[in-house]
Amino acid sequence: MSAPAAATLTLHWSPRSPFVRKVMIGAHELGIADRLTQARNVVALHRPNDVVMAFNPLSKLPTLVVDEADGGREVFYDSHVICTYLDAHFGPGRLLPERLEDRLTALRQEALGDGVMELLLLRLFEGLRPEEARSADLLSSLHRKLRRSLEVMEQDLPSLTARPFDLGHLTIGVALSYLDFRFATEKWQDAHPRLKRWHDDFSGRPSVQATIPFDDA
Template identity: 40%
Template structure:
């Protein structure tokens, strides 16, 4: 299999962490592509018509894309239990919350990087950060008990989302007022899978 990836994408990192946690990292060749929202790599478009990373090219079927699809496939392939039946809806909702943080955080970067400076909308940027802040508050007030439980995909996704905030939006100081979430993230980041995929390493 081949994983099409680019830069420090938190969605790619989520897949990489999953590969490490399920002992499948050696089964996948890494292929770097260009993932610009205005000029995506032809190789990426061939795998994913939407032109987004990551995409997983399989020898025995069509390429898979969207990190949630890829991670669910990898979990099924390894029978690793990262989507446990006993708490599947909580796990999926937590993963979706984390992905929402990633989406908004990446869109802020795109707004600043790909629009002419005079066209950048600070109102739009703050609107995106509002999504991030509300999701972080929800993690702090509603999800700490789940995050403290057995490893699942919700936890992996949240850790990757928070890691991306550290990497791209450190000035926002997401930890302020969220001590429980900050402590959980610090501990989770000691996992070998997180150390191996740290974009700041």
């Protein structure tokens, strides 16, 4: 395991990736965002990126490369593993609660947020296909899963408000922000006013304000 104080941390990064945003919000929350050198890479499901693949065979963002002062190198992916690495070195316990019950809840909420981001990415890709090639079954399935996920997020509000901010809050917040970023017409807020209020508070955090997504290519 590297000694981060002397290491160079390079995050293969995109300003529009919700999974990268998870890591960046985590880094801001830990006060170490300026330790991460951001390397812009464009990745796409249908076009593997050779630079990213040199470190991550799946060609996915985020990927963290840790270069140690002694010449050693370690690579970490995916967003969960990178957040775990950052928390262990710079937290510890601030992103991943130490108490088992809280940690399991945070991890389940992270899985829910990750799943929503994955289904939104699928919906985005499907929407880019010619209309006649789109799968109505897939789009309808994704829609049902999104609706149900929003209901469960709303049911999770008591546990979200009871715990200090952790990876569970972070990931659910990023997923809702990504929904707004890519599908602003979804109007989920009308059906979930309490979740909207929670998301408004989340959106006001300095770490979230510092990582607003944008399309640059």
